[in-house]
Amino acid sequence: xxxxxxxxxxxxTTWYMRNGRxxxxxxxxxxxxxxxxxxxLTLFALAALATSADRWNAFLxxxxxxxxxxxxxxxxxxxxxFQTFPWxxxxxxxxxxxxxxxxxxxxxxxIGHYVAWVVISAFILxxxxxx
Amino acid sequence: xxxxxxxxxxxxxxxxKDKEPWFQSYTVPCNEDWVILDAINYVKDNLDTxxxxxxxxxxxxxxxxxxxxxxxxxxTCKTFVRELPDKVRIEPLENFPIERDLVVVxxxxxxxxxxxxxxxxxxxxxxxxxxxxxxxxxxxAIFKQLTMCINCMCxxxxxxxxxxxxxxxxxxxxxxxxxxxxxxxxQGKSERLDILADHDGVWDCSFVGACSEVCxxxxxxxxxxxxxxxxxAVEFWKQKMGxxxxxx
Amino acid sequence: MAIAKKAVVWGLFxxxxxxxxxxxxxxxxxxxxxxxxxxxxxxxxEQIHAFASSWLGKACLFIVLFLSVWxxxxxxxxxxxxxxxxxxxxxxxxxxxxxxxxxxxxxxYLLTIN
Numbered sequence: 357x358x359x360x361x362x363x364x365x366x367x368x369t370t371w372y373m374r375n376g377r378x379x380x381x382x383x384x385x386x387x388x389x390x391x392x393x394x395x396x397l398t399l400f401a402l403a404a405l406a407t408s409a410d411r412w413n414a415f416l417x418x419x420x421x422x423x424x425x426x427x428x429x430x431x432x433x434x435x436x437x438f439q440t441f442p443w444x445x446x447x448x449x450x451x452x453x454x455x456x457x458x459x460x461x462x463x464x465x466x467i468g469h470y471v472a473w474v475v476i477s478a479f480i481l482x483x484x485x486x487x
Numbered sequence: 488x489x490x491x492x493x494x495x496x497x498x499x500x501x502x503x504k505d506k507e508p509w510f511q512s513y514t515v516p517c518n519e520d521w522v523i524l525d526a527i528n529y530v531k532d533n534l535d536t537x538x539x540x541x542x543x544x545x546x547x548x549x550x551x552x553x554x555x556x557x558x559x560x561x562x563t564c565k566t567f568v569r570e571l572p573d574k575v576r577i578e579p580l581e582n583f584p585i586e587r588d589l590v591v592v593x594x595x596x597x598x599x600x601x602x603x604x605x606x607x608x609x610x611x612x613x614x615x616x617x618x619x620x621x622x623x624x625x626x627x628a629i630f631k632q633l634t635m636c637i638n639c640m641c642x643x644x645x646x647x648x649x650x651x652x653x654x655x656x657x658x659x660x661x662x663x664x665x666x667x668x669x670x671x672x673x674q675g676k677s678e679r680l681d682i683l684a685d686h687d688g689v690w691d692c693s694f695v696g697a698c699s700e701v702c703x704x705x706x707x708x709x710x711x712x713x714x715x716x717x718x719x720a721v722e723f724w725k726q727k728m729g730x731x732x733x734x735x
Numbered sequence: 736m737a738i739a740k741k742a743v744v745w746g747l748f749x750x751x752x753x754x755x756x757x758x759x760x761x762x763x764x765x766x767x768x769x770x771x772x773x774x775x776x777x778x779x780x781e782q783i784h785a786f787a788s789s790w791l792g793k794a795c796l797f798i799v800l801f802l803s804v805w806x807x808x809x810x811x812x813x814x815x816x817x818x819x820x821x822x823x824x825x826x827x828x829x830x831x832x833x834x835x836x837x838x839x840x841x842x843x844y845l846l847t848i849n
Contacts, residue, residue, distance in 0.1 A: 402796070416774055419766065432764060
């Protein structure tokens with residue numbers, strides 16, 4: 357009996373369409389585009405701030421539009437549900453916390469992240485004068 | 488006891504005759520308490536003795552009967568027919584070359600299991616006669632989950648990074664390495680990390696998490712790999728700063 | 736065999752991921768607010784300029800931008816690989832260059848704000 361193993365071909369570009377688990381993973385990873393986008397948007401803001409008050413106000417005015425409004429609203433939801441929340445859920449896996457003989461339940465760590473997130477967000481919004 | 492007719496679409500491949508795999512259909516009258524392995528055994532016993540596949544214990548401890556059932560890598564002795572639709576597609580484990588029918592070539596993974604040095608490594612002198620190594624329950628609890636792996640390789644079938652790069656060491660091998668890294672009796676973490684934190688090691692993992700989701704023994708290899716990334720990152724800086732240590 | 740340099744980038748990725756997960760929703764919310772035409776007090780020129788002039792402000796802004804761009808860069812490298820672009824060295828150089836540019840720009844602008 358001679359061996360002739362068969363290797364099943366897989367598409368390196370569309371493999372994630374095979375099941376829901378993979379699709380969710382890809383959506384999660386695509387949030388990295390948003391991170392890069394907002395980092396550079398913040399850089400542009402910084403550039404304007406470093407130039408003059410007029411440039412700063414001009415920058416703020418340029419950001420004012422319905423298109424940007426819709427984009428930011430969608431980006432906010434997408435980021436929260438595909439980056440922030442999944443990150444919190446995975447945190448206890450990467451850094452399990454041991455207390456003596458027992459392990460701190462994952463939920464404590466996850467809930468702790470959510471609480472910290474609310475506090476930090478509130479702080480940022482307070483600094484900005486929103487609340 | 489009710490029976491339900493299941494239509495099994497089973498992937499066949501004869502290395503001496505076939506150019507590529509094809510599907511053969513069998514209709515199997517299943518008892519409602521059967522697992523899908525029982526249905527496959529029925530095919531072998533009553534319909535087609537030429538069907539080749541691996542199985543042994545029929546109780547989720549040997550790891551032999553891993554296959555793709557409707558696209559999911561599962562232990563066929565753990566998958567109940569009452570949870571399956573009337574049409575069931577059965578294929579050999581994904582990401583492995585097909586030897587024949589539902590039997591896959593596991594050489595690659597077997598080699599990787601050896602590669603991670605899966606044994607206690609000691610730096611200290613051997614114990615004196617009658618001296619025991621004491622390991623408390625708490626210390627055992629740290630890595631016990633990782634010892635549950637039965638090498639069924641469902642994790643490799645689920646891992647997209649392994650499917651894209653066969654050089655990736657992979658979930659089971661990495662979880663096994665971590666099992667020893669976290670064993671309080673072991674002093675070989677640095678040595679293992681030198682291999683694991685090299686190319687095709689832990690860094691190829693992008694934390695898809697599919698491995699942990701399909702693992703029939705809840706080993707959670709994904710968590711093990713992330714912890715090893717942390718260990719690897721810390722170890723990198725320790726080595727750079729000249730802090731030599733074997734057990735931390 | 737040695738621990739690959741990927742350990743360094745992964746460390747930045749992990750730190751950046753943690754930071755962005757906590758901070759970016761609020762950041763995006765601020766941009767959202769500005770898009771409606773409302774400029775909160777803290778983002779008026781005097782206030783934000785004062786913040787960015789202080790060393791604490793500079794440090795905070797730099798760390799946020801630094802970790803964010805390196806996190807995004809490393810992740811984009813993996814995304815490229817996941818989408819079938821296998822020229823890893825090329826992709827790595829490209830994305831890390833973008834991150835480096837972002838880092839330099841951030842430092843430059845922050846240093847010139849007085």
